[in-house]
Amino acid sequence: MxxxxxxxxxxxxxxxxxxxxxxxxxxxxxxxxxxxxxxxxxxxxxxxxxxxxxxxxxxxxxxxxxxxxxxxxxxxxxxxxxxxxxxxxxxxxxxxxxxxxxxxxxxxxxxxxxxxxxxxxxxxxxxxxxxxxxxxxxxxxxxxxxxxxxxxxxxxxxxxxxxxxxxxxxxxxxxxxxxxxQRLPVRPPVFGEDEITDRSERFLAAELVREQLMLRLDQELPYATTVEIEQFSDRPDGIAEIHAIIWVERAGQKAIVIGNGGAQLKVIGTNARRHMERLFERKVFLKLWVKVREGWADDDNMLKKLGYTD
Missing domain, CATH: 3.40.50.300 (P-loop containing nucleotide triphosphate hydrolases)
Incomplete structure (x- = not known):
């Protein structure tokens, strides 16, 4: 893109x-x-x-x-x-x-x-x-x-x-x-006519999962979560295969994100996948995992790894 x-x-x-x-x-x-x-x-x-x-x-x-x-x-x-x-x-x-x-x-x-x-x-x-x-x-x-x-x-x-x-x-x-x-300089375009962003599909996939966390989870829990894309590849059948990790800070948060019998995680994944398919204009196979990393939001190295850079 x-x-x-x-x-x-x-x-x-x-x-x-x-x-x-x-x-x-x-x-x-x-x-x-x-x-x-x-x-x-x-x-x-x-x-x-x-x-x-x-x-x-x-x-x-x-x-x-x-x-x-x-x-x-x-x-x-x-x-x-x-x-x-x-x-x-x-x-x-x-x-x-x-x-x-x-x-x-x-x-x-x-x-x-x-x-x-x-x-x-x-x-x-x-x-x-x-x-x-x-x-x-x-x-x-x-x-x-x-x-x-x-x-x-x-x-x-x-x-x-x-x-x-x-x-x-x-x-x-x-x-x-x-x-x-009328306040912008007269100069040639920087991007092609069909471009909508400088962000990659990998970045956008993580954002769409995080959006569902913001919408589905209560109180402060969404702010304790972030998303990392572990794999993004196009299969020979044209389907985009995406593996994503949802990071939380405590084991109790992991249980809430997964939900009873995995119900919450399934809804998060289904909704995120639908938005991805609309945005990427192809079928998506999305696999989600929830993992615990205490204090990830205060870990500068983790933040850099997750793309939280200036």
């Missing part, structure tokens, strides 16, 4: 073709991943109602006649990062906003928290255009109540433009896309 072109060797598709990288930044659970999926028209970034679902920097590519926009979905910046993994996520989020052509700060309609404020302070340090996307406006019954909120916000914060969007209902996205495109 990553047939990257050499921009220096390609002519512009037309004289005003624009191409650039855009960070979607925000605190956890404001809807960045849903927004990314809506903007590229493809379900790439995993989504759950839980905060901190996104753990990696994920690139989603949108192509149209006007240009190519490379959106970066970032882990949410959050305070109180006590574990090594949480500190890694914060570093990844800060790194993502430091090397882009434009930043879209995503907030929730009617809310601007201390975490939003901390992110804004980090954005001000970057000398790139910044837009504000107020998401989840479909949940606000009284739209007029938004006016004093925005007035107070803009009195203290400077954005090039403000956009009201609903990522879930796909509202306000065309206007946001146009505002982004």
């Amino acid at each position: 990553n047939h990257q072109l050499d921009p220096a060797g390609d002519d512009l598709p037309h004289e005003n073709f624009r191409c650039g990288t855009v960070a979607l930044a925000g605190r956890p659970n404001v809807g960045k991943s849903t927004l990314l999926n809506a903007l590229i028209g493809f379900r790439l970034s995993i989504v759950s109602p839980r905060p901190q679902t996104t753990r990696h920097r994920i690139l989603g590519i949108a192509n149209n006649e006007s240009g190519q926009i490379m959106y970066v979905d970032t882990p949410g910046l959050h305070r109180g990062a006590k574990r090594a993994m949480n500190r890694s996520l914060n570093r990844a989020a800060r790194s993502a906003i430091s090397d882009v052509d434009l930043v879209v700060q995503v907030i929730e309609a009617g809310r601007f928290t201390d975490e939003d404020e901390a992110l804004y302070a980090a954005l001000v340090e970057q000398s790139v255009p910044r837009l504000l996307a107020i998401n989840k406006v479909d949940l606000s019954r009284d739209k007029s109540a938004m006016l004093p909120f925005v007035a107070e916000l803009t009195a203290k914060h400077s954005y090039d433009e403000i956009h009201y969007v609903s990522a879930l209902k796909r509202k306000g996205l065309k206007e946001l896309e146009q505002a982004i495109l």
Whole structure:
């Protein structure tokens, strides 16, 4: 999924073709991943109602006649990062906003928290255009109540433009896309027209299993799990064979993930496999194991092995 072109060797598709990288930044659970999926028209970034679902920097590519926009979905910046993994996520989020052509700060309609404020302070340090996307406006019954909120916000914060969007209902996205495109540099595309991400199928397979853990498991347990792909190969019959390990921190967690008679693990595997087949456009044979590794989220070597790098 990553047939990257050499921009220096390609002519512009037309004289005003624009191409650039855009960070979607925000605190956890404001809807960045849903927004990314809506903007590229493809379900790439995993989504759950839980905060901190996104753990990696994920690139989603949108192509149209006007240009190519490379959106970066970032882990949410959050305070109180006590574990090594949480500190890694914060570093990844800060790194993502430091090397882009434009930043879209995503907030929730009617809310601007201390975490939003901390992110804004980090954005001000970057000398790139910044837009504000107020998401989840479909949940606000009284739209007029938004006016004093925005007035107070803009009195203290400077954005090039403000956009009201609903990522879930796909509202306000065309206007946001146009505002982004007109601020990107004129240059050739970096990726081919059929590319949607720079991530491998192996990475995406792990994410789809982890998505089911976020959706199926209760309370804090999803945050104690991660997924490692041990094998990803295409068999002669055209079926993708995938072996994945679900790592947990304690034996009691392993029992919960497996479930009574293996029922929970079976549902997780079945749902993940269906999403994989849709994304990879071929049949998938998925085998899951659950293993215990105490303190994996505080083990820097384990985190590096699992791809939690800056």
